[in-house]
Amino acid sequence: MSALGEFDLIRRYFTPSALPEHVVAGVGDDCAVLKIPAACELAISVDTQVCGVHFHADADPASIASRALRCAASDLAAMGAEPLGFTLALTLPAADENWLEKFSQGLLQTAQQLQCPLIGGDTTRGSLCITVQVHGSIPSGKALRRSGAKVGDAVWVSGTLGDGAAALALIENKIAVSQEAENYLLQRFYHPEIDFSLGVQLRGIASSCIDVSDGLLADLGHICSASGVGACIELEKLPIALEWRSSVSEQQAQHWALTGGDDYRLCFTASPQHATVLQSVHGVTCIGQIIEGAGVLVDGQTTIYKNGFRHF
C-alpha cells in the first residue's frame, strides 16, 4: 500500500497532457464538460471489466487498460458514432505505483490511438474493477440501431470471428498454437482493433448493427429480437482467421466463430441493393440473410449451441 493520495494518484497518472478543443473541462472539476458537434446526438456506452472474470490478475496492466477501453469503444463503432472521450471508474485494492504506471501508460496510449481522450473518472478502494464509459457523436437520426433489420436483408460481419474464444483458450492453456498464432491471438484479445470508420461508412447503408461481444449467435439474435425477424447464416461462410484455424478441429473453430464472445467485430444487416458497395469495403463478409420468424438458423437448422457468454 502506498502513501499516494487519491488526488495525487489522479494528477500523476490520469491527467492527459493535451485535450482536443471539444473538451471544455477534463479531469479535475466536478464534471467533465464536452461540446457536442452541431446537428449531432450523443452516443454513450459503459462497460465493466472485473479481475478474475474478464481478465487475469497477473495480466499485463497496459494490456488490461487497452482491452477495457477498446471493448467499450466497440459499442460506439457499432452505432456509427465517432469518439469524443471516455471516463474511467477504477476500483483498486491498493495504490500499487508499478501497476498504475503501466496501466495508465497503456490507457493513455490507447486513448491516443483511438482519438478518444480521457476526460474524467473516479478512483475508489476495493476489488479490482474497471468501468469505462465512452462518448461519441452521431449526426442526428443516423445511429445504427439493432431494430431495423428487414426480411431479405443480407447479414454481414467485419473481420474474423472466433478469435476472442480461441485467445481465451490459449490464455487458459487449453490449446497449443504456433508462435505466429499466439502473437495474433494475444493482439486480438488485448488490443482488438476498433474501426470507427466502418461504422461511419455504414450510416445510411446498414439497416441494423451490433458489435460481436457475446458471440455471433447471441448478438445476431439480439438484432433478430429487436427487429422482429429471424436470420439464417451459412456455416461455411463464417470468416475464421487462418492464423489459428488449423490449430484446432474445424468443428471447434466453427463453434468458436458462432458462439465465442469478445470478437468486437461488427455484425450488420443491409438491403441487397447495397451489396455492390459493401463488396468493395475491405474485410466485410456476407454470411447469410434475414428471414421471417425468430432466432438464428445455421444452414437452415435450429442450433443447439449455447447462446454466448452470460454473467448470471
Next chain:
Amino acid sequence: MSALGEFDLIRRYFTPSALPEHVVAGVGDDCAVLKIPAACELAISVDTQVCGVHFHADADPASIASRALRCAASDLAAMGAEPLGFTLALTLPAADENWLEKFSQGLLQTAQQLQCPLIGGDTTRGSLCITVQVHGSIPSGKALRRSGAKVGDAVWVSGTLGDGAAALALIENKIAVSQEAENYLLQRFYHPEIDFSLGVQLRGIASSCIDVSDGLLADLGHICSASGVGACIELEKLPIALEWRSSVSEQQAQHWALTGGDDYRLCFTASPQHATVLQSVHGVTCIGQIIEGAGVLVDGQTTIYKNGFRHF
C-alpha cells in the same frame, strides 16, 4: 444464485417504463443516444460506491441505490447543470432477486424524483460495486467551475454541514441521538437532497462552485488551488443542523462540519455585489471570504484538521 440471465435481469429490473423525448435510445442497444438541448454543453460525472467502503452490505438496497444516484447527481448540481439521464454499471456477486427488486425500485424511484432517467448500463459478476454516471446540460460557457474564485469574493454553502459524518457515526453506533435526529441523519445519508435549481440560479452569480463530498476544508481547498487563492472561514458561521448538534460536543459538531464528507451541499464563491441576491436565496449561508495566498484558514488560523476523506 438465480437462473436469471444477464439480459433477463436488465429487462426485468432496469428498463424504465417511459423515457423523455430527449432519450433517442435507452437501455437495450449498443449505446444509449441522447439529444443535447440547443446551445448547450454536456456535463458528465462518474461515481463509484463499493460495498464495505461506501455502504454496509446489510444496508437497505433501495437506500443504497438512492444514495448512489444522488451522490453522482450532486456533481451535476455543482456545475449548474440540469439532468439528462444516467447509466448504471452494476457488479454483483449473484443475481439475488430479492435484493435486485428492492435496489431497482429504489433506483427508478430516485430517478423519477430527480428527473434523471436510467438510459443504459452494464451488469457483471464480482464483488458488489455500483458505478453511476450522470449526464446533464448547461448553456454553453455557463458551467460553474472550481477555478474562478477571486480575492474578496464571499464563500457560501447551501444547507447544513457535518450531517454526513454524524450519520456515519450513528450508523457505526458511535453516537446516540434522539429518534428525530436519527430519522433526519439517515434521510440525509441515504437520500441527500440534490438541488439542481440552486446550481441553475448560481449561473452567472457564483465565481466558483464545488459539492461538499470530501469535507468542507478539502473541497474549499480544491477551489483555492484551482483558483490560485486562499480562503478564510469563520467557525461560528458554519451551518450545523439543530436536529443533532446538541447530541455531541460543540467541538465534535464543528469538526464534522469542517472535515466530514458526504454532505452533498454546494460550496461556492461570489463577488460581494451578489450578496443581496444571495441573502434572498433560501438555505444558503455566507461562511467566509476568499483571500490572497493558498489553503483554507479557520478563524485566521492554519488548521490541523485532516483534509477530508481519502481512498488511498
